[in-house]
Amino acid sequence: MTRKAFPVLYVANVRRSVEFYTMLGYEPTYQFPLDGDPHYVGLERGESSLGLSDANWPEAQLGITVGSAPRFELFVYVDDVEAEVERFRTAGHPVLQEPANMPWGERQAYLADPEGNPVALATPI
16 A cells, blocks of 8 residues: 655754745644644645654654755745745745746746745746
8 A cells, every 4th residue: 555755854943934834835734742832743735745843853863963954955836936936035035046937848936945945936837
Protein backbone atom coordinates (compact mmCIF):
# COMPACT_ATOMS: atom_id res chain seq x y z
CA MET A 1 0.00 0.00 0.00
CA THR A 2 1.33 3.43 -0.95
CA ARG A 3 1.05 6.08 1.73
CA LYS A 4 1.43 9.83 1.63
CA ALA A 5 4.88 11.44 1.89
CA PHE A 6 5.69 15.10 2.56
CA PRO A 7 8.70 17.30 3.41
CA VAL A 8 9.32 18.67 6.89
CA LEU A 9 11.12 22.01 6.96
CA TYR A 10 13.35 22.86 9.93
CA VAL A 11 12.66 26.47 10.93
CA ALA A 12 13.91 28.87 13.62
CA ASN A 13 10.46 30.30 14.33
CA VAL A 14 7.53 27.93 13.70
CA ARG A 15 4.79 30.57 14.14
CA ARG A 16 6.48 33.02 11.72
CA SER A 17 6.85 30.27 9.11
CA VAL A 18 3.21 29.18 9.56
CA GLU A 19 2.14 32.78 8.83
CA PHE A 20 4.23 32.82 5.62
CA TYR A 21 2.97 29.48 4.30
CA THR A 22 -0.62 30.36 5.25
CA MET A 23 -0.27 33.36 2.92
CA LEU A 24 0.58 30.83 0.16
CA GLY A 25 -2.72 29.03 0.76
CA TYR A 26 -1.55 26.33 3.18
CA GLU A 27 -3.93 25.58 6.07
CA PRO A 28 -2.68 24.35 9.45
CA THR A 29 -4.16 20.91 10.18
CA TYR A 30 -2.14 19.75 13.19
CA GLN A 31 -0.02 21.32 15.93
CA PHE A 32 2.21 19.80 18.59
CA PRO A 33 1.99 20.47 21.40
CA LEU A 34 -1.71 21.25 21.15
CA ASP A 35 -1.39 24.24 23.51
CA GLY A 36 1.25 26.96 23.67
CA ASP A 37 4.11 27.56 21.25
CA PRO A 38 4.18 24.88 18.56
CA HIS A 39 7.24 22.72 17.98
CA TYR A 40 5.62 21.24 14.86
CA VAL A 41 2.76 22.29 12.58
CA GLY A 42 1.31 20.21 9.73
CA LEU A 43 -0.08 22.15 6.76
CA GLU A 44 -2.20 21.24 3.72
CA ARG A 45 -2.74 23.02 0.36
CA GLY A 46 -4.96 21.04 -1.96
CA GLU A 47 -3.18 17.69 -2.33
CA SER A 48 0.12 19.12 -1.02
CA SER A 49 1.30 18.69 2.54
CA LEU A 50 4.12 20.36 4.41
CA GLY A 51 5.48 20.03 7.93
CA LEU A 52 7.21 22.83 9.85
CA SER A 53 9.43 21.73 12.73
CA ASP A 54 11.56 23.66 15.19
CA ALA A 55 15.17 23.64 13.93
CA ASN A 56 16.33 22.17 17.26
CA TRP A 57 14.48 18.90 16.59
CA PRO A 58 17.08 17.14 14.37
CA GLU A 59 19.89 17.88 16.82
CA ALA A 60 17.88 16.76 19.86
CA GLN A 61 16.61 13.58 18.17
CA LEU A 62 19.31 12.66 15.66
CA GLY A 63 22.46 14.56 16.62
CA ILE A 64 22.31 16.46 13.32
CA THR A 65 22.87 20.23 13.23
CA VAL A 66 20.75 22.14 10.70
CA GLY A 67 22.87 24.06 8.18
CA SER A 68 22.37 27.59 6.95
CA ALA A 69 19.79 28.64 4.35
CA PRO A 70 18.92 27.97 1.63
CA ARG A 71 18.13 24.38 2.41
CA PHE A 72 15.40 23.79 -0.20
CA GLU A 73 13.32 25.45 -2.91
CA LEU A 74 9.53 25.21 -2.95
CA PHE A 75 7.65 25.63 -6.25
CA VAL A 76 4.03 26.85 -5.90
CA TYR A 77 1.50 27.44 -8.68
CA VAL A 78 -0.70 30.50 -8.16
CA ASP A 79 -3.45 32.21 -10.17
CA ASP A 80 -1.69 35.60 -10.52
CA VAL A 81 2.07 35.88 -9.95
CA GLU A 82 2.11 39.70 -9.91
CA ALA A 83 -0.71 39.96 -7.37
CA GLU A 84 0.93 37.38 -5.08
CA VAL A 85 4.34 39.06 -5.30
CA GLU A 86 2.80 42.40 -4.32
CA ARG A 87 0.86 40.82 -1.46
CA PHE A 88 4.03 39.29 -0.02
CA ARG A 89 6.09 42.45 -0.66
CA THR A 90 3.45 44.51 1.21
CA ALA A 91 3.66 42.03 4.10
CA GLY A 92 7.42 42.65 4.27
CA HIS A 93 8.71 39.43 2.69
CA PRO A 94 11.74 39.77 0.39
CA VAL A 95 11.24 39.36 -3.36
CA LEU A 96 14.29 37.58 -4.77
CA GLN A 97 13.26 37.78 -8.43
CA GLU A 98 10.54 39.89 -10.01
CA PRO A 99 7.93 38.20 -12.24
CA ALA A 100 9.23 37.24 -15.68
CA ASN A 101 8.20 35.00 -18.56
CA MET A 102 10.25 31.80 -18.67
CA PRO A 103 11.13 29.96 -21.90
CA TRP A 104 9.24 26.87 -20.69
CA GLY A 105 5.91 28.71 -20.80
CA GLU A 106 5.38 29.99 -17.27
CA ARG A 107 5.42 33.40 -15.61
CA GLN A 108 7.59 33.03 -12.52
CA ALA A 109 8.93 35.01 -9.55
CA TYR A 110 10.86 34.13 -6.39
CA LEU A 111 10.24 35.10 -2.77
CA ALA A 112 12.30 34.29 0.32
CA ASP A 113 10.55 32.47 3.15
CA PRO A 114 11.33 33.56 6.74
CA GLU A 115 14.39 31.26 6.76
CA GLY A 116 15.77 32.72 3.49
CA ASN A 117 14.81 29.70 1.35
CA PRO A 118 13.64 30.48 -2.20
CA VAL A 119 9.95 29.99 -2.97
CA ALA A 120 9.02 30.10 -6.67
CA LEU A 121 5.57 31.37 -7.64
CA ALA A 122 4.45 30.42 -11.14
CA THR A 123 1.47 30.65 -13.48
CA PRO A 124 1.28 28.95 -16.88
CA ILE A 125 1.25 31.50 -19.70
